[in-house]
Amino acid sequence: MNARRDLAEAVRELASAVAVTDVDDPDLAQAAASARELTKLLRERQLEDVPRTPYDEAVGATHYGWHLDNPALPGLTMVFEDGRATATIPDGLGKAYAGPPGKLHGGVGALLLDVLLSSLVQHHGVRAVTASLTVDYRAATRLDVPLRITGDIVGRSGRKVETVGALWCGEVATVEARGLFVQVG
Numbered sequence: 293m294n295a296r297r298d299l300a301e302a303v304r305e306l307a308s309a310v311a312v313t314d315v316d317d318p319d320l321a322q323a324a325a326s327a328r329e330l331t332k333l334l335r336e337r338q339l340e341d342v343p344r345t346p347y348d349e350a351v352g353a354t355h356y357g358w359h360l361d362n363p364a365l366p367g368l369t370m371v372f373e374d375g376r377a378t379a380t381i382p383d384g385l386g387k388a389y390a391g392p393p394g395k396l397h398g399g400v401g402a403l404l405l406d407v408l409l410s411s412l413v414q415h416h417g418v419r420a421v422t423a424s425l426t427v428d429y430r431a432a433t434r435l436d437v438p439l440r441i442t443g444d445i446v447g448r449s450g451r452k453v454e455t456v457g458a459l460w461c462g463e464v465a466t467v468e469a470r471g472l473f474v475q476v477g
């Protein structure tokens with residue numbers, strides 16, 4: 293793992309610890325001061341934009357992980373095979389992503405599906421943006437079990453690419469999505 297990716301993962305771990313910590317105020321204050329020290333260090337040199345996989349590398353790649361370098365996004369390992377995208381979150385998402393108690397916030401499910409489906413469209417060589425994302429929540433998604441996300445392209449006409457995807461908890465598709473992507477360049 294490279295240093296940037298390792299840092300992003302460490303920050304996700306930190307956020308998930310902060311979300312449910314129960315330590316006393318002096319420890320919270322000390323943690324806040326330490327976090328601000330690190331922020332100061334990292335602000336010494338900043339990029340204009342988040343680093344991302346160059347478009348040419350995304351086309352036809354078997355996997356790529358631009359989102360793994362950004363701790364604001366959940367870490368998921370994406371693989372592209374036979375035209376289909378699959379991602380795994382082997383340890384589950386953790387309590388920080390809760391909406392209902394102990395269950396995934398719906399907006400995060402939508403985010404994960406948009407990340408996967410938009411990446412699948414890039415993988416197929418289409419520079420596109422999400423025009424529409426329709427999400428159906430079929431069952432609550434647990435936060436403490438491995439998750440899988442799948443995505444497929446189901447139609448293409450002109451600049452439009454239609455996709456479907458699902459978030460799986462075991463054999464149950466808890467979230468289903470249809471994404472319409474429109475080519476922009």
Ligand SMILES: CCCCCCCC/C=C\CCCCCCCC(=O)SCCNC(=O)CCNC(=O)[C@H](O)C(C)(C)COP(=O)(O)OP(=O)(O)OC[C@H]1O[C@@H](n2cnc3c(N)ncnc32)[C@H](O)[C@@H]1OP(=O)(O)O
Pocket residue numbers: 344345346347350358406410411414419420421422423424450451452472474475476477
């Ligand atoms: C971008 C290039 C990247 C290259 C580098 C990649 C490197 C790869 C690495 C890493 C992957 C990164 C992945 C990034 C992306 C992540 C996903 C996002 O978060 S995207 C942000 C959220 N989405 C927006 O902000 C869109 C905002 N909307 C627009 O810009 C426009 O509305 C747009 C482009 C979608 C359409 O506008 P019009 O003027 O170009 O075209 P019109 O004529 O309106 O639509 C074209 C066709 O699409 C249908 N359409 C458009 N919007 C629709 C909708 N909401 N529902 C149904 N149909 C719709 C229309 O009816 C039309 O269909 P008919 O050709 O007539 O059959």
